[in-house]
Amino acid sequence: MRVYISVDMEGISGIVHWKQTGPGEDAEDYEQYRRLMTGDTSAAVEGAFAGGATAVLVNDAHGAMRNVVLTDLDPRVELVSGSPKPLSMVEGLDSTFQAVFLVGYHSRAGTPGILNHTYSGALVDCRFNGQSVGELGLNAAVAGHFGVPVVLVTGDDVLVAEARGLLGEIQAVTVKQALGRYAARCVHPQRTGQLIRTAAQDAVQNRQRFNPYRPVLPLKVDLEFHDTGQADGACLLPVLERTGNRTVSFTAPDPVWAYRITRVALRLSAT
Ligand SMILES: [Zn+2]
Numbered sequence: 001m002r003v004y005i006s007v008d009m010e011g012i013s014g015i016v017h018w019k020q021t022g023p024g025e026d027a028e029d030y031e032q033y034r035r036l037m038t039g040d041t042s043a044a045v046e047g048a049f050a051g052g053a054t055a056v057l058v059n060d061a062h063g064a065m066r067n068v069v070l071t072d073l074d075p076r077v078e079l080v081s082g083s084p085k086p087l088s089m090v091e092g093l094d095s096t097f098q099a100v101f102l103v104g105y106h107s108r109a110g111t112p113g114i115l116n117h118t119y120s121g122a123l124v125d126c127r128f129n130g131q132s133v134g135e136l137g138l139n140a141a142v143a144g145h146f147g148v149p150v151v152l153v154t155g156d157d158v159l160v161a162e163a164r165g166l167l168g169e170i171q172a173v174t175v176k177q178a179l180g181r182y183a184a185r186c187v188h189p190q191r192t193g194q195l196i197r198t199a200a201q202d203a204v205q206n207r208q209r210f211n212p213y214r215p216v217l218p219l220k221v222d223l224e225f226h227d228t229g230q231a232d233g234a235c236l237l238p239v240l241e242r243t244g245n246r247t248v249s250f251t252a253p254d255p256v257w258a259y260r261i262t263r264v265a266l267r268l269s270a271t
Pocket residue numbers: 008009010061062063
């Protein structure tokens with residue numbers, strides 16, 4: 001039984017600012033925060049194996065995607081590291097897996113969660129058939145395309161509410177309470193580790209209770225940008241239709257297509 005784990009960073013306890021989420025001149029003790037990210041990942045891996053997983057693939061899904069410290073993980077795992085990769089935050093996921101964990105995830109753009117955004121700072125909203133979705137929804141839809149349910153999420157309270165609203169009563173661990181976009185009340189990492197281990201084991205053992213997320217196809221995707229220049233850039237991609245000053249739309253035959261076009265549109269929006 002194979003478990004796939006996608007790990008982002010903004011939804012790790014202790015992290016409340018961009019400066020904590022990447023290396024560089026401006027960084028605030030990135031080494032400490034990548035260890036926290038790795039710690040929650042490790043707890044999820046341990047729980048997966050305890051729940052009966054025979055193989056676990058971890059995908060580093062934050063920033064340059066070179067954050068998770070492989071040597072701190074169980075030697076049975078494999079790690080997808082680095083970028084770019086065609087399926088980005090869910091690279092390597094396919095129909096051979098039986099369960100997906102989204103660890104350290106953050107809420108979608110415009111919600112009151114810690115460091116809320118949807119893929120880039122350029123997007124105000126992304127809608128699937130009229131319903132707002134964030135990275136959680138985009139990645140869950142790719143998993144659903146392969147017939148795999150998301151069974152566990154971890155992040156702040158806003159992310160957990162978003163997950164339950166979209167995916168139902170899956171396992172979820174709230175590792176911090178958002179007090180705003182840049183402030184939170186954080187659970188100690190030793191405690192998040194215990195909670196995630198237990199929830200991961202339970203989620204894997206009860207995976208049959210959860211359904212893959214499958215939005216109706218074909219999928220109508222609306223992307224709403226902050227400014228008109230970003231929409232101008234995105235429209236260099238010929239499959240996009242300009243539907244407003246700051247909005248573009250397209251129709252996708254499946255969620256993987258929707259995912260890949262959305263990511264290219266976001267890259268182009270920065271030109
Ligand atoms: Zn991230």
